[in-house]
Amino acid sequence: MSLTKEIAVSLKNVSKTFRFSDKTFHTLQQRLFNLHKKNKKQHLKAVKNVNLDIYKGECIGIIGRNGSGKSTLTKIMSGSYIPDKGGEVVKNGTSLLLNLGVGFSHELTARENIYVNGSTLGLRIKEIDKIFNDIIEFADLQDFVDTKIKYYSSGMIQRLSFSTAIYANADIIFLDEVFAVGDEKFRDKATKVLEENWINGRTAILVSHSIGLIEKYCNRTILMHQGELLHFGDTKEAIEKYRSLT
Amino acid sequence: MSDNPSNMGLTQGNRLERIWLLAKIEFKLRYYENKLGLLWALIKPLVQMVIYYVAFAIILQVSVPNYAVYLFIGLIVWGVFTESTSGMIVVLKTKKYLYEYSNMSKLDIYLSSQLSIIIGFMFNLVVFVIALYMSGLSLGVNVLWFPVVFLNLCLFSIGTSMILSTIFLIVKDIKQIWSLLLMLLFWVSPLLYHYERIAESLPVLNYINPLAGIIINFRNTLMYNLPPDLTLLALNFVQGTVVVLIGMVMVKKIGARASEIL
Numbered sequence: 001m002s003l004t005k006e007i008a009v010s011l012k013n014v015s016k017t018f019r020f021s022d023k024t025f026h027t028l029q030q031r032l033f034n035l036h037k038k039n040k041k042q043h044l045k046a047v048k049n050v051n052l053d054i055y056k057g058e059c060i061g062i063i064g065r066n067g068s069g070k071s072t073l074t075k076i077m078s079g080s081y082i083p084d085k086g087g088e089v090v091k092n093g094t095s096l097l098l099n100l101g102v103g104f105s106h107e108l109t110a111r112e113n114i115y116v117n118g119s120t121l122g123l124r125i126k127e128i129d130k131i132f133n134d135i136i137e138f139a140d141l142q143d144f145v146d147t148k149i150k151y152y153s154s155g156m157i158q159r160l161s162f163s164t165a166i167y168a169n170a171d172i173i174f175l176d177e178v179f180a181v182g183d184e185k186f187r188d189k190a191t192k193v194l195e196e197n198w199i200n201g202r203t204a205i206l207v208s209h210s211i212g213l214i215e216k217y218c219n220r221t222i223l224m225h226q227g228e229l230l231h232f233g234d235t236k237e238a239i240e241k242y243r244s245l246t
Numbered sequence: 247m248s249d250n251p252s253n254m255g256l257t258q259g260n261r262l263e264r265i266w267l268l269a270k271i272e273f274k275l276r277y278y279e280n281k282l283g284l285l286w287a288l289i290k291p292l293v294q295m296v297i298y299y300v301a302f303a304i305i306l307q308v309s310v311p312n313y314a315v316y317l318f319i320g321l322i323v324w325g326v327f328t329e330s331t332s333g334m335i336v337v338l339k340t341k342k343y344l345y346e347y348s349n350m351s352k353l354d355i356y357l358s359s360q361l362s363i364i365i366g367f368m369f370n371l372v373v374f375v376i377a378l379y380m381s382g383l384s385l386g387v388n389v390l391w392f393p394v395v396f397l398n399l400c401l402f403s404i405g406t407s408m409i410l411s412t413i414f415l416i417v418k419d420i421k422q423i424w425s426l427l428l429m430l431l432f433w434v435s436p437l438l439y440h441y442e443r444i445a446e447s448l449p450v451l452n453y454i455n456p457l458a459g460i461i462i463n464f465r466n467t468l469m470y471n472l473p474p475d476l477t478l479l480a481l482n483f484v485q486g487t488v489v490v491l492i493g494m495v496m497v498k499k500i501g502a503r504a505s506e507i508l
Contacts, residue, residue: 028417028420028423075505081505081506082502097347098347103344116267116268116344119260120344122257122260123260124259125267
C-alpha cells in the first residue's frame with residue numbers, strides 16, 4: 001500500500017551530535033593565549049541513527065520526554081539543522097517549522113512582523129493585505145497593531161505567531177508544541193483550526209506533550225527516547241509505550 | 247502548492263517583494279527611530295567632510311581643486327562600504343529570526359540589507375549633485391558609466407559582508423579586527439589626498455585595494471566628467487565578483503550551521 005504513496009520526508013541514518021564545552025575559545029585573544037590547549041569537547045548525541053519515511057498527506061505525531069530529541073529531530077527534518085555526516089534528509093515540497101514566538105523581530109511592530117513573516121512563509125504582499133485584518137482579529141490584537149512587539153506579553157506574541165502561521169503556504173508543516181498557546185479561550189480557538197481543514201491536503205508533523213491531541217489527530221506516531229526512535233507506527237501503541245517508560 | 251506550474255513565477259515574485267520589504271523596514275528602523283530621522287544619513291558625511299576639510303585644506307593646505315566636493319563623494323562611497331560591512335558582520339545573528347524556521351535563503355538577507363544601505367546612499371547622492379553644481383561643476387555624459395562603477399561598489403561591499411559574517415560564526419572578535427582593518431583601509435584609500443600621491447609612493451595600492459579604484463572612478467564619472475579608468479574598472483569588477491563568489495560559498499558551507507552555532 002505504501003508503494004503508491006509519495007514520500008514527503010525521508011530520513012536515512014540520521015544522527016545529530018552537538019559539540020560544546022565549558023571552555024570554548026571563541027575569540028582570537030583566547031585562542032592565542034591558549035595555543036597549547038585544545039578546546040575540551042563534550043559530545044551530546046541528541047538524535048541517534050534514525051530512519052523513517054513520512055508520506056504526503058499524513059499527520060504524524062512525535063512524543064517523548066523532555067530532552068528525548070523531539071525538537072532536534074523536527075529541526076533536522078525541516079532543514080534548520082544539518083545532520084551528522086552520513087545522514088541523508090530528503091524533503092519534497094516547501095516546509096515550515098512553527099515554534100511559537102520565533103520568526104518575529106522584537107524591534108518591529110505587529111504590522112511589520114505580519115508582513116515580514118507572511119512573506120517568508122511564501123505569501124505575496126497583496127495576499128497579506130487581504131488576510132491582515134483576519135490575522136489581527138484572530139489574535140485579538142486590534143489595539144496593538146502598530147506597537148513594537150517587544151512591549152507585548154509572551155501570550156500576545158504567541159497568539160500573533162499562531163494567527164499568522166495558519167495562513168502560511170507550505171506543503172509540510174512542523175508544529176512544535178504550538179497548541180499550548182495563550183489562555184484557554186484562545187487554545188480552544190486554535191484547536192478548532194485543526195479541525196477545520198487546515199491540515200487537510202498537507203503533511204503535518206505534530207510535536208506535543210498533550211497526548212489527547214496526538215491521539216485525536218495523528219495516524220502514525222513517533223516515540224523518541226534518549227535520542228533513539230523507539231517506535232514509529234500506530235498511535236495507540238506509541239502512547240502505550242510512552243506511558244510504560246520509566 | 248508545488249504541483250502548480252504557476253507557482254515558480256509566484257515564488258520568484260514573492261522573493262523580490264520580500265527583499266524590498268525587508269530593505270524598506272531596515273531603512274526605516276535605521277533612520278526613523280530618532281527625532282532627526284533621515285537627516286542623520288546626511289549629517290554624518292557632512293560632518294566628516296567639514297572636519298577633514300578643516301584639517302587638510304585649511305591646516306595642511308592640501309591643494310586639490312574643489313576639495314569639499316572631492317571629499318564628499320569619497321566619503322559617501324566609503325560610507326556605503328563601512329555601513330555594509332560593519333553592519334552585516336553580525337547579520338546572521340540579528341536576522342536569525344528570518345532564516346531559522348523558514349526556507350528563506352540567506353542570500354536574500356544580505357541583498358535586502360545592501361539595498362537598504364543603497365537607499366540611504368541615493369539621498370546622499372542627491373546632496374552631492376547639489377553641492378557639485380554649487381561649486382560650479384556639472385554632470386556630463388560620463389555619468390552614464392555610473393551604474394557600472396556603482397555595481398562594482400555593491401559587489402565588493404556585499405561580498406566582503408558575506409565573508410565577514412560567516413567568519414563571525416567561528417571567530418567572534420572579527421568584529422574588533424575588522425574595525426582596525428577598516429582604519430587601515432581608510433588611510434590607504436584616496437579619500438583625503440589625491441590618488442596620485444598614492445600612485446607615486448605606493449603604486450601597487452590602487453590595484454590591490456578595490457576601494458581605491460572604485461573611489462577614483464566615482465570621481466571621474468560624477469565629478470570630473472571623465473570616462474572611468476578602464477583598467478581599474480575591469481579589475482574592480484573581477485575583484486568584486488571573486489569576493490562575492492567566495493562569500494556565497496562560505497555562506498553556503500559555514501552559514502548552513504548558523505542556526506546551531508549562534
